[in-house]
Amino acid sequence: MTGTPRKPSARSAAADRLRAAARRAPRIAKADLKALDVPTLWRGLIGRQAGLADRIVPRTGNSARLTVFAAAVMAFLAVFALALALATGRLADRWAEGLAQTVTVRVSAPADEMEAQTAAVTEALRTTPGVAEIRPLPSDEVEKLLEPWFGPDVPVDALPVPRLIEVHTTRDFDAAGLRLRLQGEAPGAVLDDHTQWRQPLVSAASRLRLLGWLSLALIGAAGAAIVTLAAQAALAANGQVIRVMRLIGARDLTIAQAFVRRLTRRAALGAAIGTALGMLAILALPDMQPAGDFLTGLGFTGWGWLLPLLIPPLGALVGFAATRAAALRMLREVR
Amino acid sequence: MIEMRDVAFAYPRGGALFQGLTLSLPRGSFHFLTGPSGAGKTTFLRMCIADLLPTAGKLTLFGQDAATMGRDAIAGLRRRVGLVHQDTQFLDHLPVAENIALPMMVAGEPIDMGAIRDLLAWVQMTGQARSMPPALSGGERQRAALARAVILSPDVILADEPTGNLDWDMSLRLLQLLVELNRSGKTVLVATHDLNLIRAAKQQVSARVLRIAGGRLQTAGAEL
Structure with missing residues (x-):
């Protein structure tokens, strides 16, 4: 056998490291279990620097941009759907209130x-x-x-x-x-409780409100579907990464976390951009108040302006849940 | 550490690859696994990390029945087994040092750059820490794979044709690294069809040879 020219100190240091690692083994298992619960996973997502774990999945510029773009479009539409739901809600409430509290007596x-x-x-x-x-x-x-x-x-x-x-x-x-x-x-007196003309309007406004919330739900579902597709594409394109990670003992959650972190951040970034643009667009809408009472303006009032700010975290949550489910489902097909 | 009792394996829509395999790999042992191409050496190693399960018989890995192990348990098992794969699978977009560090990350351990530097020195790859895997030669890839396989100080080292693409000098160098690991108490199983390599190990280590042929496992018995 040919000897290898190495420094004895390096060999000894390597052996020491190996022994130290062996002593750490029980702690590794414990830390591993602790590190994989969902709250910790979430903290990992919002952490500024996830280090090596963040680089396991190679960066793919085009799909990243598309995911951000799709999330931004969804968030933009969500802002309008939310504005519609709130505006029609206000309208329906006001008409219903008027209907309940005023009547007219016509004396002929x-x-x-x-x-x-x-x-x-x-x-x-x-x-x-x-x-x-x-x-x-x-x-x-x-x-x-x-x-x-x-x-x-x-x-x-x-x-x-x-x-x-x-x-x-x-x-x-x-x-x-x-x-x-x-x-x-x-x-000669006729009581008009306004039911004849206000009730259909209240009903229409209520349905519009329902439509607004339904649109929001559909936008959320479509966003989840888009992120799921993006996650599946990313997982399919990174089969080698998954195989290598499984071979060296990575748990499904550890591998999923790499993909989840990446896509959740993209969904959150896109949702933030879309929400900002949507709010600016709403702000730029002409004020309908002077035009009459019928259209009080598609937009937000008072504290209502805070509601769209929930869209980016909700977008991130949808991205997180959709990617995690897609990743775990797909990973189970790899032993 | 690894025990097989009357183990058989057949791929779906394929004939039986082997059957009646019974053996035990005790702690600190050194085994070579030989046999002609297609005899099932790689399949055998894949069973040792529960990547494949026997179609009959009982496979016990670190005291656990492989058939009843969940996915997380299998992942845990693989952290106790260092695998030097035939194709030396790396993440090609990460430099060598980060590839070697992957098992630490997977195990939730802080990345120990000192350990990585020591291991790179041990496999004579000091200065290659930042090289990308596609830029490495075959021998360097095999040695880097060995460094990654041992970074968590696993109990068992499995090597699948580790010298398949290497010249003789590099093969001997890799063999010596495996012998050193065995001397430090690791169980080593090397699948190879290179009988010269087995003969060369004669002076270095007490090893047994297992041979798969005709679907059966033949134990050479004699220590080299």
């Missing part, structure tokens, strides 16, 4: 009976439970209501315009009971 009668009928209606309203406030609409307000049809300076007094009484109600107000009572005491 010949001119000589108008005052008597109005007085009878007012009296009936005063003694009706659930009526909080009665406000006969003054002529100038009626004029304003008619202006779109008859133009300015409507001679309200000269027209056979019904008298309108706005009634603010409380929760125990009984519209059907009042309607029956008015039929007896003031036959």
Whole structure:
């Protein structure tokens, strides 16, 4: 056997290292178990520098950019879906609130009976439970209501315009009971509780709100699907990495962690970019308030501006869960 | 450490590769595994790390029945076995030192650069720490693979045709490294069809030769 020219000190040091490693063996197993629970995995993901573990999977520029881009698009859409859900929610709440708390009594009668009928209606309203406030609409307000049809300076007094009484109600107000009572005491009075025109709007707004939340859920699911596909592609392209890691004793979670960390960070980065752009786009939308009460503006108000900030961490969470599931599923096919 | 009792193995849609294998590799032993190409030497080694399971018989690895081992237990087992693979599998995008450090990372150990430097010196690759695996020669790759195999001080070293692509001098150098490991108490099993290598080991170590042929394991019996 040919001897190898080596320094004895190096050989001895190597032997010492090997012996030291052997003594550490029980601690290795313990540390390994401790290091692989999900919270630790998560801490590893958000850690600034994961060192060698971060470099196990070779970097692939194009797929990385595509994952970031897809996550950004999803987050951008999510911001709009969230804005839609919140805006329609506000609209539905306001209409539902208005529907529940105001009614109008319209008094139609010949001119000589108008005052008597109005007085009878007012009296009936005063003694009706659930009526909080009665406000006969003054002529100038009626004029304003008619202006779109008859133009300015409507001679309200000269027209056979019904008298309108706005009634603010409380929760125990009984519209059907009042309607029956008015039929007896003031036959010319008609109670309009706005159901006919507001109920479909409230229903439409509620459905729009539901659609907004559904869109958010679908965007989340689509994002998870995209990240899953990216993870599967990355795993398939790195079969050699997986084989080598398994051969040297890597557990599935250890290998998965390398892929999960990479893709979760990309998903989080993309979601942050998309969210920022989406919020800027919402901010740039014209303010709809002056245009009327119907559209109060697709956007956020007050604390609502904080809600989109949840999208990046949620995006990261979706990326984390989707990649982890895909990686573990795929790794089980490799012994 | 590794025990087989009436072990048989057959690949799916293939005939029986071998059957009736019974042997025991005790701690600190040195074995050569020989046999013609295709006899099943690599399959045998893959069974020793539970990469393949016997289709019949009982395989016990470090006291555990291989058939009942979970995936995490198999991973733990592989950390106690250093494998020098026929194809010296590296992550080609990482430098040699980081490839050698991988088992430490996998085991949750802090990366011990001192140990890596010592091992590189031991395999005479000082100065190659930053080289990329594709730039290494066949002999360097085999020695780097050996360094990686022993970084966690495993109980067993398995080497699959470690000298297959090496010239004679390099083969002897690698053999000596394996002998040194055996002298430090490691169990060593070397699969090779190179009888000259086995003869060359004669002066260095007390080893037994196992031969797979005709689907059976023949124990040469005589120590070299």
